[in-house]
Amino acid sequence: MSVILILGGYGGFGARLSRRLAARGHRILVAGRHRDKAVAFCDAVPNCHPVVADRDGDLAAVLAEHRPDLLIDAAGPFQTSGYHVIEACIAAGVDYLDLADGRAFVAGIGTLDVAARRACTIAISGASSVPALSGAVVRDLAVGMEQIMSVEMAISASNRAAAGASVAAAILSYAGKPLTVWRGQRRARAFGWQEIGQERFVLDDGTTLGHRLVALADVPDLELLPERLPGKPAVSFRAGTELAVQNVTLWLASWLVRWRWIGSLSALAPWLLPLQRRMAGWGSDRSGMVVRLFGLAGGKRVERRWTLIASAGDGPEIPTLAAELLAERIVAKELAPGAGDAGPMLALEDFAPAFAGLAIRHETRQIAQPAPLYQRVMGDTFARLPDEVRRMHEVLRDGGAHGRATVERGTHPLARLVGALMGFPRAGEHELHVGFREDQGVERWTRTFSAQSFHSNLGEEAGQIVERFGPLRFHFDLPGDEQGLTMVMRSWSIWRIPLPLALAPRTMAREWEEDGKFQFDVPIALPLIGPVIHYRGWLTPDAE
Missing domain, CATH: 2.40.128 (Lipocalin)
Known part of the structure; x- marks a missing residue:
């Protein structure tokens, strides 16, 4: 039985991951700043044990005391984080995994590769919906394509899947701020949570979420995918909640940052979560994700599209699936030492058993594109x-x-x-x-x-x-x-x-x-x- 320490183990995604790994028979150390919350969570979940730990504090002592086989950082936010947690794990000889979606954080983890190899440890960042699942989907769609011109992705979360504090802080940290995207075969400037528009999530049998608003999100895929695909395609990623009023409000607020009237929306974080909780009864329990690749396959202009629709409130489970899969491989000693992002580490078929156990349906289709x-x-x-x-x-x-x-x-x-x-x-x-x-x-x-x-x-x-x-x-x-x-x-x-x-x-x-x-x-x-x-x-x- 492996010992896995999960920072933020009683939080939104951390709690789901703790339950999943505990059900697999691992001894889970549920860590966080608040002992009472960790105790309350562990009282209800077998194989879970409370630990007080601050990801911004002295983790060396925590690692020395509990000697976990693996540390998983599910706390975040990672947009403004350094690599102190990973460095503490490398120094202690403990393998590391996280659910990070911070672009610079995930894309830069390779700088620790030499140190991780010397310490014979594993450090993997981005074991979540992005870039792990998104990367797996993109590679699956890209098979047989000679050239890819554009990759376009979107996620829409159920309103009942309330975002945790770290997710809210992450979004507010870049809303309205300039970010770099790869477009027109060169780097261009865009702005976080702008370029708002409608995305349609629909399966061939007619199952649909209808049209939902999504806006530009700053994720690791914007940095990683252009270099990993033939043709160095443009890459975009948009996200949103189910309720249009929430997306429009945040979009309007992002202009205050873009116009430099205020420096950031981060100060709104304490107000955002209580407001969302009051609106939690609105909307549905269904979430969606879509990935589109446009390019040439067999000399023909095509769009290849993968669509996922999650029902029964199972959408929030998706960001934890890649971490569950990679955690199993790490503790089973199936991965070589080193530091890197999770984008190239899983195949879409690896997710199939987990999808089958949830109220999730997904499909892939190819759509011919018109002549120029x-x-x-x-x-x-x-x-x-x-x-x-x-x-x-x-x-x-x-x-x-x-x-x-x-x-x-x-x-x-x-x-x-x-x-x-x-x-x-x-x-x-x-x-x-x-x-x-x-x-x-x-x-x-x-x-x-x-x-x-x-x-x-x-x-x-x-x-x-x-x-x-x-x-x-x-x-x-x-x-x-x-x-x-x-x-x-x-x-x-x-x-x-x-x-x-x-x-x-x-x-x-x-x-x-x-x-x-x-x-x-x-x-x-x-x-x-x-x-x-x-x-x-x-x-x-x-x-x-």
């Missing part, structure tokens, strides 16, 4: 385009290209005003990056000239390309051949109100291939005013 936007508009002509021109327009969910551009700006005062309002770049030579984001057939192009960006959305209407800048819409035909393509404006509007073509901007954008690169030339002028901007240059896909 330009191909849908151009039809058979698209195949005749030069290779580099065609490749630049084969956007599936995410992409990026880099190159150089020369920009000329009009000198008329009104031309300068229009250029400023549109956010056009200054005149001169520029490093250029174009990020592509595709969603439901609409492409968002973000053009960054040196450090200055502007963007537009491109879609399809009535067999034409429609480029939208705010309320302005420009309709183009796309004549093309082996030499390249041209964008010919046919109409324009504002808020969909047609405007006279005689007053439209004058433009004849061209794209072609030269020296093995995608070349472009985009002049824009206005009647009576003259040139507004003229930019030309070359691009090559970032994936190369």
Whole structure:
């Protein structure tokens, strides 16, 4: 019988993990700051024994006294934690495991690998829904895919699965703060608990959670997955609770941090938990998780989707399953010494027995994706385009290209005003990056000239390309051949109100291939005013 010490062993996830491992016959030391809570928990659970321990205190004495085979940190939060607990375990020769979801904490654990190997100990971080389960799902979906353009994940928790203090503190610590994401084949800036939107959780038999709001969460997968998948795909992870009012309230509050009106929402933590407890009777007992991969499989554009729906209040068990599986392997001496994250350590099939014992259903499906936007508009002509021109327009969910551009700006005062309002770049030579984001057939192009960006959305209407800048819409035909393509404006509007073509901007954008690169030339002028901007240059896909 192994001895396992669990920090936070009577808390939300820690209590569930303590019960699971105790039921497997291990001697569980349920540790925390409050002895009375540990005693009350252990009185009701066989094989559990109370221990007073503070994860921020002197753990060396606790480890020396109880000599556990394994320490599991289920306390957190890990977003602001150092590695003192792991270092104490390595110094004492005790194996270590945690349920961390702190991005920097989990991604940086490899810095302790040498020390762990020398001490013949194991240190694993992130044995939870992320990155352990999410990593297992992603690898399962990725089998047979030649290239992956985007990984998109979301979790929605049942309202009755009230978040513990550490979970609430973790979310509030990054809400509204800048975080780094991999998009458009480069690092970009986003903001915690923003980009709020709806996610649909549904199984093939019609079982569904409906549409739930989720927002951007800062998790280890954002750092780990791009480097581990073919094509170095964009990665996003969004999370939320079941009740829309909770998500919207937190989203609104996150703007106070983004606008720098306040430094952090962490001060709200003491108010958040009592408020959630008062709302605990609302909503349902069902949670969901979805993982989507977009890419090429057998040369075809596909989405591979894994969906999980948990009922009967079993959703909160999911974050403990990876820790249970890895704890068994650690105490059975099945793992080699060293320190690393749990992302690559489990397969999806490893979770099957645990899922079967819970009110959990999950399934995987593959969904064919439509042809690229330009191909849908151009039809058979698209195949005749030069290779580099065609490749630049084969956007599936995410992409990026880099190159150089020369920009000329009009000198008329009104031309300068229009250029400023549109956010056009200054005149001169520029490093250029174009990020592509595709969603439901609409492409968002973000053009960054040196450090200055502007963007537009491109879609399809009535067999034409429609480029939208705010309320302005420009309709183009796309004549093309082996030499390249041209964008010919046919109409324009504002808020969909047609405007006279005689007053439209004058433009004849061209794209072609030269020296093995995608070349472009985009002049824009206005009647009576003259040139507004003229930019030309070359691009090559970032994936190369």
